[in-house]
Amino acid sequence: MSRAMPNVPATTDDHALIPMDYTSSKMRIASIVDETSDVKTFRLTFCDEQEGEAFDYRAGQFGLYSVFGAGEATFCIASSPTRKGYMECSVKRAGKVTGELHQCNVGDIVGFRGPYGNWFPIDLMKGKNLVFVGGGIGLAPLRSLIWNCLDLRDQFGEIAIVYGARSVSDLVYKEELETWRQMEDVSTVLTVDPGGETPEWEGEVGFVPTVLEEANPSADNAIVITCGPPIMIKFVMMSLEKLGFGHEGIYTTLENRMKCGIGKCGRCNVGNLYVCKDGPVFSYSQLQELPQEF
Amino acid sequence: MSPEASTAQSLAQTAAEMLSQGQVALVIGYAPTEGKRLSPPVFVTTPEEAQRLGFDSRCFGNLSVYLWSPQVRQMGKTAVVVKGCDVRAVNVLLRENVIKREDIVLIGVRCGGVGDLPAHKCTVCDCRDPQGCDVVVGDAVDQPDGAAEGRYSAAEALEEKSLDERREFWQRQLDKCIRCYACRQVCPLCYCKRCIVEKSTPQWVETSAHPRGNLSWNVVRAFHLAGRCVGCGECERVCPMNIPLGAINQKMAKLMEDEYDFRSGMSPEEKAPFTTFSTDDTDEGIL
Amino acid sequence: MPTNKLYEGVSDWLQSAVETLSAAGMTVIAPTQGEPGVVNLTRVTSAEAIAERYDNTLLPLKGQFFPITETLLEFERCEDGDVEIQTEPLPAPDEVIVLGCRPCDAAAMGTMDKVFQWDYDDVRYRARRDRATLVAFACTTPSPECFCTSVGGSPHGDEGSDVLVFGLGGDDSGGRVLLKVNTDKGRQFIDRLGDRVRPASEGVQPPSPPELARRFDTDAVKAWLDEGFDSDFWQQMALSCLGCGACSFLCPTCHCFDIVDEATWNRGQRRRNWDCCSFSLFTLHASGHNPRPEQFSRCRQRIMHKFKYFPERFGRIACVGCGRCIRACAAGRSLAEVLTEVDARQKG
Structure with missing residues (x-):
């Protein structure tokens, strides 16, 4: 059978089957923030108030968002479960559904089903020092977790955030980055790739792995949570090894293509796992055991 | 020695020489196998493996489909x-600049027709002797008599029907489509990196296997082959649902021959009516 | 209620079954010959339509429960900006009797059940399964492409069927038959047939299954796959694969699907369609990244999924050896041959 997962949602073995008809809930777009030229953050509220009140999720989970007529697409939930009454997702314009979402206005109705998948191991993180390493739009799932931890600040040790993007204009959540930078109990390092800086840029210039090594966070009693483009992850892992981090203390979240989100459609199957059910959050040691097909 | 055995020997010898002399790195041919309905393709990279090559009446495949893989x-x-008929597809690939002649070596094989009951294309074949190849193997074969008459018989049989009957016929046939795209994947001329059915912004063709989606797909497929299809018949052969795609292709080919005196793939230098622009074109048309 | 598990059916049992069941308001699905040489499962109201001799149906049984395309919901944009969503109702609970699938197809439903009924319970699949009784006709003459015995099945296998029917005359099912009851649903089916069936006489046994040699050993295959992900075998074996979906679509256990919206300006449907891991777009991200960029990696996935990943996850192989993929392959590829080769590699 499948190898044991530290934080896999319950399966048939220990809970009743959940009936599934693939219906979407209706959500209204409450606000839209232009993060970059091709990334927008949508704040959504359930049209059905009761549904909104009952809705619960954990940082790291994802959902299937839909524009009726264009179809469904998978994104992580980018807001923290500690912030009730709404949910946010950040969407990069890339294909059909994301393109249509970018055309939407405040007040428009979109579809949502979820939350699906596992979550960041927040219970394991308690009492630990946390290092968040993000690149580009990969900050979205981290943002959910970062605010989750910041809202429960006293339960965690030191918090370090290393975040970079190709250029200053590609940084997402700019206001929040500034908020984190000014927090005394959070050490935030921001960087842009060489050539991506502006005259006003006060942060670092350099690739995320290099900047991470310079920031030199201690591996002692620490957990790393990283998300970004595959190439960044690859080099971040090498940097983390240099810094003395063990593979089991590093977590990331995968973005395989998905259609059902519930372990049936087969699209996100990697090895004997389904990214949608056994992930999207995986430890680096788990990923190393998988066929490299993500 | 049987004609089949001697053809196999020539193929094996030719391929082994080409490989051992470094002329080519790969020979794609057929490997006739006992008990199989189809002599499957084989990819030979060493002179020793060349022994597997052969040719018989089960060599249906048009191997030119692999040239751009x-x-x-x-x-x-x-x-x-x-085979001679496959060369026509190669000619279109050359004409459309998908492959370069200097990148490939053509080993023609004289073919007396494929299938237990010869396939329709074989009964009307006028290219059993492959043209334009680097080497040709196999014993001489006779062309069927009066090939030209029956060339478009499947399309003509449908033309006899009334519009309503034809609509009903195609509806029934296309309803069977399961959207496996075997017809597209086996077609040497369906080389688009991203097929129009896979383009989603906008979604030109619905991907669901319902009558509307199936009609769109099959019409689009046919139109993209108008004036290009060489009638190799592979799409119809591989359709798991037995949709008579050949009749659609014949209809288009017939129109091309009637209207433009053009048969696709007869030479690599030919000018295709739909892709050739001339300022002194006197024909009425789109331009 | 009779406790005997074997029943004899008189020569017109099939005729009577179709009439009785239809009259009771049930839907009878049976193999019928539409075009020459092509048998498929369709609704029948008389036994005359039922094909008497056939290797197997062209399309697999799975389509009765997991249709090639189905509506999940309908939506309409209203003028006030709201969206009306109508979830597709569950299939009607009318009883459905599948009268004449092959044992391999019935066994395949065990694989489908695993997928559609773990953790999340696919309600439409469940409804179709719950209302259906599977009456399988044992195979008398496996086709040259069949390899059920290599994957743990048998031409007379009774896994997945509620009743297994053995022809005692020359035909598969038309004449005198033995009916083997496998489940409670099967017993109910027998009860409905009245005097057309009776408990089999003492000592009557089903005929022995036709010979079908085992071609490979799935344990050896699994052992090789466990270590073989990076083998150059995959590139070689995949060269002739053209990347169509015929093998998957005709496969009784392949279950991958796509979900799409189809709409006009203000209304449309969300549909579920069969999909296939051999297609290059199957895993392609919107970013352009493709975890399985080459055909060989997709061919490998299909085999790994069926013979390694699925057994590891769900405890059974996702293949019943029906041979449809072999019959359908445009390039004459054979899954059985590939697995025989894998088996040989494992055994050195």
Whole structure:
């Protein structure tokens, strides 16, 4: 059978089957923030108030968002479960559904089903020092977790955030980055790739792995949570090894293509796992055991 | 020695020489196998493996479909075993600049027709002797008599029907489509990196296997082959649902012959009516 | 209620079954010959339509429960900006009797059940399964492409069927038969047939299954796959694969699907369609990244999924050896041959 997962949602073995008809809930777009030229953050509220009140999720989970007529697409939930009454997702314009979402206005109705998948191991993180390493739009799932931890600040040790993007204009959540930078109990390092800086840029210039090594966070009693483009992850892992981090203390979240989100459609199957059910959050040691097909 | 055995021997010898002399890195041919309905393609990279090559009446496949496959291309210069009818597809690929003549070696094989009951295309074949190849093997074969008459018989049989009957016929046939795209994947001329049915912004063709989606798909497929299809019949052969795609292709080919006196793939230098622009064109048309 | 598990059916049992069941308001699905040589499962109201001799149906049984395309919901944009969503109702609970699938197809439903009924319970699949009784006709003459015995099945296998029917005359099912009851649903089916069936006489046994040699050993296959992900075998074996979906679509256990919206300006449907891991777009991200960029990696996935990943996850192989993929392959590829080769590699 499948190898044991530290934080896999319950399966048939220990809970009743959940009936599934693939219906979407209706959500209204409450606000839209232009993060970059091709990334927008949508704040959504359930049209059905009761549904909104009952809705619960954990940082790291994802959902299937839909524009009726264009179809469904998978994104992580980018807001923290500690912030009730709404949910946010950040969407990069890339294909059909994301393109249509970018055309939407405040007040428009979109579809949502979820939350699906596992979550960041927040219970394991308690009492630990946390290092968040993000690149580009990969900050979205981290943002959910970062605010989750910041809202429960006293339960965690030191918090370090290393975040970079190709250029200053590609940084997402700019206001929040500034908020984190000014927090005394959070050490935030921001960087842009060489050539991506502006005259006003006060942060670092350099690739995320290099900047991470310079920031030199201690591996002692620490957990790393990283998300970004595959190439960044690859080099971040090498940097983390240099810094003395063990593979089991590093977590990331995968973005395989998905259609059902519930372990049936087969699209996100990697090895004997389904990214949608056994992930999207995986430890680096788990990923190393998988066929490299993500 | 039977004609089949002697053809096999020639193929094996030719391929082994090409491989051992470094002329090509790969030979794609047929490997007739006892008990199989189809002599499957074989990809030969060493002179020893060349012994597997052969030719018989189960060599249905049009192997030119592999000439533009990325995996095959990265293996190096390729020789391919082609029947006379397959050469027509190669000619279109050359005409459309998908492949370069200097990158391939054509091993023609004289063919007396494929299938237990010869396939329709074989009964009306006028290219059993492959033209334009680097080497041709196999014993001489006779062309069927009066090939031209029956060339479009499947299309003509449908033309006899009334519009309503034809609509009903095609509706019934296309309803069977399961959207496996075997017709597209086996077609040497369906080389688009991203097929229009896979384009989603906008979604030109619905992907659901319902009557509307199936009609769109099959019409689009046919239109993209108008004036290009060489009638190799592979799409119809591989359709798991037995949709008579050949009749659609015949209809288009017939129109091309009637209207433009053009048969696709008869030579690599030919000018295709739909892709040739001339300022002194006197014909009425789109332009 | 009779406790005997074997029943004899008189020569017109099939005729009577179709009439009785239809009259009771049930839907009878049976193999019928539409075009020459092509048998498929369709609704019948008389036994005359039922094909008497056939290797197997062209399309697999799975389509009765997991249709090639189905509506999940309908939506309409209203003028006030709201969206009306109508979830597709569950299939009607009318009883459905599948009268004449092959044992391999019935066994395949065990694989489908695993997928559609773990953790999340696919309600439409469940409804179709719950209302259906599977009456399988044992195979008398496996086709040259069949390899059920290599994957743990048998031409007379009774896994997945509620009743297994053995022809005692020359035909598969038309004449005198033995009916083997496998489940409670099967017993109910027998009860409905009245005097057309009776408990089999003492000592009557089903005929022995036709010979079908085992071609490979799935344990050896699994052992090789466990270590073989990076083998150059995959590139070689995949060269002739053209990347169509015929093998998957005709496969009784392949279950991958796509979900799409189809709409006009203000209304449309969300549909579920069969999909296939051999297609290059199957895993392609919107970013352009493709975890399985080459055909060989997709061919490998299909085999790994069926013979390694699925057994590891769900405890059974996702293949019943029906041979449809072999019959359908445009390039004459054979899954059985590939697995025989894998088996040989494992055994050195």
